[in-house]
Each structure stands twice: as C-alpha cells, then as structure tokens.
Amino acid sequence: MKQTLFRDVAGTVLLALTASICLHAQEFKIGTESIQVHGFGTQGYIKTNDNNWLTMNTSGGGSAAFTDMGLNASSQIRSNLRIAGQVYLRKLGQLGDWRPLLDWAMVDYRPKPWLGFRAGKVKTVLGLFTDSQDMDFSNTYALLPQSVYPIDLRDATIAHIGGDIYGKAKLTHNLGSVAYTAYGGLRWDNMHSGYPFLLQTYGITLASYGGPVYGGDFRWKTPMRGLTVGMSRLNQQITGKGSYDGRIGIPATPHYVEYSKQDWTNQYYGQLVKDKFHAESEYRRYLRNQVVFNGITWVETDVRGWYVGGGYQVNKWFEAGSYYSHYRLFATAGPGVTTAYSDPEEHNFDKVVTAKFLLPKSITLKLEGHFMDGNGSALYPAGFYANVNPNGFADNTNALVARTGFSF
Amino acid sequence: MKKLLCSLLLAASASIFVVQAKAQVIVIANPSVKASDVSKNDLKDVFTGASTSLSGANVVPILLKAGTAHEEFLQAYIGKNDTAYRAGWRSLVFSGQGTMPKTLDGDAAVVEFVAHNSGAIGYIGKATPHEGVKVLTVR
Numbered sequence: 050m051k052q053t054l055f056r057d058v059a060g061t062v063l064l065a066l067t068a069s070i071c072l073h074a075q076e077f078k079i080g081t082e083s084i085q086v087h088g089f090g091t092q093g094y095i096k097t098n099d100n101n102w103l104t105m106n107t108s109g110g111g112s113a114a115f116t117d118m119g120l121n122a123s124s125q126i127r128s129n130l131r132i133a134g135q136v137y138l139r140k141l142g143q144l145g146d147w148r149p150l151l152d153w154a155m156v157d158y159r160p161k162p163w164l165g166f167r168a169g170k171v172k173t174v175l176g177l178f179t180d181s182q183d184m185d186f187s188n189t190y191a192l193l194p195q196s197v198y199p200i201d202l203r204d205a206t207i208a209h210i211g212g213d214i215y216g217k218a219k220l221t222h223n224l225g226s227v228a229y230t231a232y233g234g235l236r237w238d239n240m241h242s243g244y245p246f247l248l249q250t251y252g253i254t255l256a257s258y259g260g261p262v263y264g265g266d267f268r269w270k271t272p273m274r275g276l277t278v279g280m281s282r283l284n285q286q287i288t289g290k291g292s293y294d295g296r297i298g299i300p301a302t303p304h305y306v307e308y309s310k311q312d313w314t315n316q317y318y319g320q321l322v323k324d325k326f327h328a329e330s331e332y333r334r335y336l337r338n339q340v341v342f343n344g345i346t347w348v349e350t351d352v353r354g355w356y357v358g359g360g361y362q363v364n365k366w367f368e369a370g371s372y373y374s375h376y377r378l379f380a381t382a383g384p385g386v387t388t389a390y391s392d393p394e395e396h397n398f399d400k401v402v403t404a405k406f407l408l409p410k411s412i413t414l415k416l417e418g419h420f421m422d423g424n425g426s427a428l429y430p431a432g433f434y435a436n437v438n439p440n441g442f443a444d445n446t447n448a449l450v451a452r453t454g455f456s457f
Numbered sequence: 458m459k460k461l462l463c464s465l466l467l468a469a470s471a472s473i474f475v476v477q478a479k480a481q482v483i484v485i486a487n488p489s490v491k492a493s494d495v496s497k498n499d500l501k502d503v504f505t506g507a508s509t510s511l512s513g514a515n516v517v518p519i520l521l522k523a524g525t526a527h528e529e530f531l532q533a534y535i536g537k538n539d540t541a542y543r544a545g546w547r548s549l550v551f552s553g554q555g556t557m558p559k560t561l562d563g564d565a566a567v568v569e570f571v572a573h574n575s576g577a578i579g580y581i582g583k584a585t586p587h588e589g590v591k592v593l594t595v596r
Contacts, residue, residue: 125556129509133550159509167553186547411544
C-alpha cells in the first residue's frame with residue numbers, strides 16, 4: 050500500500066514537473082492584437098479508509114482518477130476592452146470523463162471603474178472562491194471545503210451564458226471600497242457531473258439539465274487592512290429532461306422531466322489576509338424544491354454548509370493550513386420518495402489539515418488529511434454516492450489527499 | 458559593548474541600504490495619465506489587478522520580466538515575491554477577471570512602451586533615461 054502511494058505521488062509530481070518545464074505562457078500577435086496563452090493542470094490521488102469518495106474507488110488502493118487542466122487565451126484590445134476564453138477538461142472518478150468543455154468565453158468592456166459589462170459564457174461570482182476554485186496553485190487547500198464548494202457539483206455554479214454588470218468604487222471617509230456584480234443568463238450542466246450521476250441510482254438518465262439563472266454579489270473591502278466581507282445570491286429555474294427505467298416503483302417513462310419549484314442560494318462570507326496569514330469563513334444555504342417524475346412528486350433539499358479555515362506561509366517553500374467544514378442536509382419530499390435517512394447520511398463534518406509545498410517552476414504539492422464524521426449521502430450529492438458504494442456506507446471516513454499542480 | 462556597537466552599526470548600514478534600494482526604482486506613466494502622484498495602496502491595487510484606474514481614468518500596468526528594479530518594486534510596493542505575484546495575476550486570468558500585464562525585458566523597453574501607449578504605467582530603475590514619460594511620486 051505504501052509503495053502504491055509513493056509510486057502515485059512520485060508519478061504525479063513527475064508529471065507536473067515535466068508539464069511545467071515544457072509549457073510556458075505564450076504571447077503572439079494576430080494582426081495588431083496580442084494574444085496571451087496561459088494554462089494550468091493538477092493531478093491528485095485520494096485514499097480513504099472506508100467509503101468510496103467523489104465517485105472514485107478510493108477505499109481500495111486509492112485512486113488517481115483526479116485530473117484537471119485548463120487552457121486560456123486572452124487579449125487586451127484596449128485599456129477598457131478585453132476578450133478571453135478558456136477550455137477545461139477533467140477526470141474525477143466517474144465524472145468529467147476527459148471531455149474538453151468551453152469553460153467560459155466572454156467580452157469584457159469596462160468604460161468606468163464603477164461600471165463594466167461582461168457578455169458571453171461568464172464565470173459566476175458566488176462567494177469567495179466559486180470563480181477561482183480550479184486555481185489549485187493559489188488555494189491553500191487540496192480540496193476546498195466541500196460543504197460550500199463541492200467539487201463533484203462544479204458544473205452547477207461555475208458559469209452562465211449571459212451577462213454581468215459589475216464595478217468597484219472607493220468609499221469616502223476612508224471607509225474602504227465596495228465591489229458589485231449582477232448577472233443573468235442560462236446555465237447548462239455537463240451530463241458527466243454529480244447530479245446526473247446521482248440520478249442514475251434511481252434509474253434516471255438525464256439528457257439535459259439547466260435553465261435560467263440570475264443573481265448578484267456585493268463585497269466590502271473594509272477599512273481594516275486585509276478584511277473583506279460580502280454576500281451573494283443565486284436564483285435558478287432548472288429543468289432536467291431524460292428517461293426513467295421504472296427502477297424505484299414509479300412507472301417507467303422514456304420522457305422523464307423534472308423542474309424547479311424553488312431554487313436559490315444565499316452565501317455570506319468574510320476573509321482576512323495579513324501578510325503570510327489568511328483566514329476565511331463562509332456560510333451557504335442552498336434550498337432546492339424540485340418537482341420530479343413528470344410532476345408526480347417533489348423533493349426538497351435544504352443544504353446548510355459552512356466552514357472556517359486559514360493558512361500560514363511558514364517560509365518560501367511551505368504553507369500550513371486547516372479548516373473545519375460543516376455540511377447538514379434537511380430533506381422533505383412528496384409521496385413515493387423516502388426521506389427516512391440515518392443521521393450520518395444527513396451530515397458531513399470534515400476536519401482538515403493541509404501541508405502545501407511550493408516547488409520551483411510554479412509547481413505545488415499538497416498533502417491533506419480529512420477526518421469526516423458522516424457521509425451526507427441522502428437525496429442530494431455530497432461526495433458520497435450509492436452508485437460506487439454498493440455495500441452501503443460507513444458512518445465515518447478518513448482520507449488522504451495528495452495533489453500536485455502547475456500553471457504557466 | 459563592542460558587540461552592541463557592531464550590531465547598531467550593522468543595523469544602521471542595513472537601513473541606509475534599504476532606503477537607498479527603495480529609492481532606486483521609480484514609477485513612470487504615459488503623459489495621458491492625469492495623476493502626478495499615487496498612494497502606495499493605489500499603486501498596489503493597480504499592479505495586482507484589484508483596480509484598473511487612477512484618478513478615475515483607466516490605466517494599464519506594465520511589468521519588468523526580472524532584475525533589480527523588478528525585485529525592488531515588488532518588495533517595496535507589492536509585498537510579494539515574483540512567484541506569488543505572478544500566481545495572483547494568473548488567478549485573475551483563469552477566473553476571467555483580468556489579463557496578465559505586458560511583461561518587457563528591460564527598463565528601456567518599459568520606457569519606450571509607456572511613452573507610446575495611452576494609460577500605460579510602469580516602473581524602472583532610477584538611473585534609466587526616461588524621456589517622454591512622466592514620473593509619479595509615490596506617497
């Protein structure tokens with residue numbers, strides 16, 4: 050087992066080293082415009098003592114099916130006009146499936162510091178890290194707190210096709226500055242994401258999942274140096290279409306439909322950054338009432354997640370971090386849907402310690418321990434799926450996460 | 458006593474060196490930039506992508522690839538080493554909030570670029586000739 054772990058970690062570091070040495074940021078011209086090309090990639094390995102996690106076979110010899118990468122191109126056409134886009138692909142156990150996706154692509158026009166517009170497929174601003182969650186090199190943790198940033202549900206909040214209005218303004222009387230974003234558009238999920246994967250347990254195969262979204266974010270950089278507080282709101286009207294094979298008693302149909310009766314997220318956050326130290330905390334409430342099985346019944350999941358964490362850069366090469374992540378699900382449902390779950394299936398309390406090593410050539414290596422109480426596997430995705438745990442769930446899970454990454 | 462004197466002398470020499478080192482880098486801007494001075498915080502905001510304007514007008518930061526002036530600038534005004542600084546910019550690039558500033562090989566190239574591009578703002582060694590640009594006083 051130790052040999053396997055050593056081999057996988059050494060292999061991933063080698064991969065990152067090779068990629069980092071071979072790949073460099075590029076800048077070239079098309080006509081008179083300069084185009085910049087940047088990229089990033091990570092390779093991870095997860096081993097759990099029990100329960101398969103994040104759709105990987107983590108409880109056997111561990112799994113290295115944890116890879117992602119992105120390639121980005123951008124051009125600053127004028128000081129207030131920019132175009133940019135990014136292709137992203139990932140493999141996370143049964144999710145992602147190496148399919149390259151247009152992650153985002155947009156035009157950004159900012160005539161005034163306090164007024165800017167983005168249009169296209171735009172990254173969604175939701176809390177501190179939704180739009181920067183893939184930037185492993187800039188985060189302390191190998192996995193962000195899963196109660197608020199579930200990596201298996203990345204597709205659900207990462208971007209919308211539509212537009213943003215945004216801006217920043219300094220306040221008078223040395224009261225700091227404020228930044229706002231308001232957005233609206235459409236969200237369409239990849240079918241290799243967490244929610245479609247969960248529905249397979251119930252015999253539902255989705256062909257499409259998405260719909261209108263709108264929301265906003267407001268943050269205040271306070272007069273206290275390094276302290277930012279803010280809040281975000283996201284409203285959605287989501288429709289899923291596919292087929293259902295009759296697996297759980299409700300009659301089978303080749304035209305399965307589900308849709309939102311209510312779907313919103315509130316997120317509140319604060320972050321303190323002081324020199325080599327940072328601390329942050331966020332609370333997210335995600336209420337979702339979904340009419341399912343062609344209107345026959347409904348499922349309401351009220352997810353309340355929060356975390357508190359921080360990190361300290363000890364020296365040029367090493368940063369230590371830790372967080373506590375608290376996930377609690379309150380589920381109710383209409384006729385035909387079971388909501389009698391055990392307590393461990395309705396919560397996941399995760400205590401985490403991280404060691405981050407900053408290697409040359411912008412390579413990072415992280416080793417992280419997770420000590421989880423509960424699996425939160427009831428009714429809505431929370432990292433633990435019945436599909437990959439056919440013998441049921443253990444109450445608690447310990448996990449070792451190793452992740453290395455590069456960027457250029 | 459001897460040791461104390463030596464320590465004091467060393468500390469004094471070091472502080473003189475630091476003051477001199479900070480004075481070796483100057484901030485320059487295209488003449489179209491309205492501001493004639495800039496606060497340390499505003500300068501940091503512009504060069505970390507937190508702000509895109511000075512005195513209400515858009516500005517575009519220009520970076521040096523490496524060298525003494527670059528290191529002194531980062532140390533004096535940004536508070537990060539080059540690796541951490543560029544990682545911060547890459548975060549903005551990958552989240553769609555910014556484009557990595559143009560990075561030029563030497564002081565003369567920065568002067569040339571800043572002089573000919575409206576809104577450009579950069580930094581160079583104090584001894585570098587800098588005709589055609591304005592020098593911003595850092596408050």
